[in-house]
Amino acid sequence: MGYDVIIGSRSADRAKEKVDELLEKWPDRTLAIEAGDNAAAAGADVVVIATPWDGATQTAASVREQLGHKVVISMANALTRIGKEFQPLVPPRGSVAASIQAVVPDCKVAGAFHHVPAKELGDLDHPIETDVLICSDHEEATALTTELIQAIPNMRPLDAGELSQSTPIESFTAVLLQLNVRYKTRVAVKFNGLPDSLTGLPKKPPRAAVAAGSDADEDANAT
Numbered sequence: 426m427g428y429d430v431i432i433g434s435r436s437a438d439r440a441k442e443k444v445d446e447l448l449e450k451w452p453d454r455t456l457a458i459e460a461g462d463n464a465a466a467a468g469a470d471v472v473v474i475a476t477p478w479d480g481a482t483q484t485a486a487s488v489r490e491q492l493g494h495k496v497v498i499s500m501a502n503a504l505t506r507i508g509k510e511f512q513p514l515v516p517p518r519g520s521v522a523a524s525i526q527a528v529v530p531d532c533k534v535a536g537a538f539h540h541v542p543a544k545e546l547g548d549l550d551h552p553i554e555t556d557v558l559i560c561s562d563h564e565e566a567t568a569l570t571t572e573l574i575q576a577i578p579n580m581r582p583l584d585a586g587e588l589s590q591s592t593p594i595e596s597f598t599a600v601l602l603q604l605n606v607r608y609k610t611r612v613a614v615k616f617n618g619l620p621d622s623l624t625g626l627p628k629k630p631p632r633a634a635v636a637a638g639s640d641a642d643e644d645a646n647a648t
C-alpha cells in the first residue's frame with residue numbers, strides 16, 4: 426500500500442511474533458512493518474484500533490497522550506455470539522467508535538473497515554472487492570481514511586456521514602456474520618446505485634452544519 430506500519434500489542438513480544446509471521450508469509454514483498462507496544466503504535470501518524478469491542482476504549486485511553494489530535498480509525502464491532510446467533514450489543518454512546526471519541530475527545534475518530542473480513546483483508550495476493558463505509562464527525566478523518574482505503578486494491582471508500590452512523594454500521598456486522606454462518610462463506614459489502622466513477626468524497630455541507638440540523642437536505646427524505 427506504500428505506508429509504513431507499526432503493529433501494536435499489549436506485549437511488544439507478541440507484536441514481534443506477528444510481524445515475523447507476516448514477513449515470513451510474504452517473503453517476496455517489501456513490507457514496511459515493525460513491531461511495538463500499543464504506545465509505539467499510537468505514535469504513528471494515523472492510528473487504527475482493532476481490539477475486541479470491550480477493550481477498545483481502555484486501549485485508546487491508555488495511549489491518550491500519543492493520540493493527541495490525530496486521526497484514529499475504529500474498526501471494532503460490539504457483538505456477542507449466543508449459540509449460532511450473532512447479536513449486536515449497544516456500548517456506551519451507541520457505538521465503539523463514539524465511545525473512543527468520548528474518552529479521547531481531542532482525537533478525530535473515524536469508523537471504518539467494520540465489514541471487511543480479516544482473512545481476506547490480509548491476503549495480499551487476492552485483494553477483496555468491497556465497499557468500506559466511513560463515518561466521522563471530522564472531515565479530516567473521513568478524508569484521510571478515504572485516502573488509505575483508496576490505496577488498497579479493489580476497495581471503494583464511501584462517506585456514510587457522521588459518527589452517529591457507527592451505531593448501525595457496527596451492529597450490521599452481526600447480520601454479515603450470520604450470513605457467513607448460514608451460507609458457509611465470508612460475505613463482503615458492495616452497494617449498487619452509486620456512480621461508477623466514484624473516487625472521492627461527495628460534495629456535502631460541513632459536518633457542523635449537518636450536526637446542527639441547519640441543512641434541511643431533501644435527499645435525506647428519499648427513503
Ligand SMILES: NC(=O)c1ccc[n+]([C@@H]2O[C@H](COP(=O)([O-])OP(=O)(O)OC[C@H]3O[C@@H](n4cnc5c(N)ncnc54)[C@H](OP(=O)(O)O)[C@@H]3O)[C@@H](O)[C@H]2O)c1
Nearest residue numbers: 434435439475476477478480500501502538539541542543
Ligand atoms: N476479524 C475480522 O474479520 C474483523 C473484521 C472487521 C472488524 N473486526 C473487528 O476488529 C476487532 C478485532 O478483531 P479480531 O478478530 O482481530 O479480534 P482478536 O484477534 O480477538 O483481537 C485482536 C487483538 O486485540 C488485542 N486484545 C484482545 N483483548 C484485548 C483487550 N481486552 N484489551 C486490549 N486489547 C485486547 C489482542 O492483542 P494483544 O493481546 O497482543 O494486545 C488481540 O490480538 C473486533 O472489534 C472486530 O469486531 C474484525
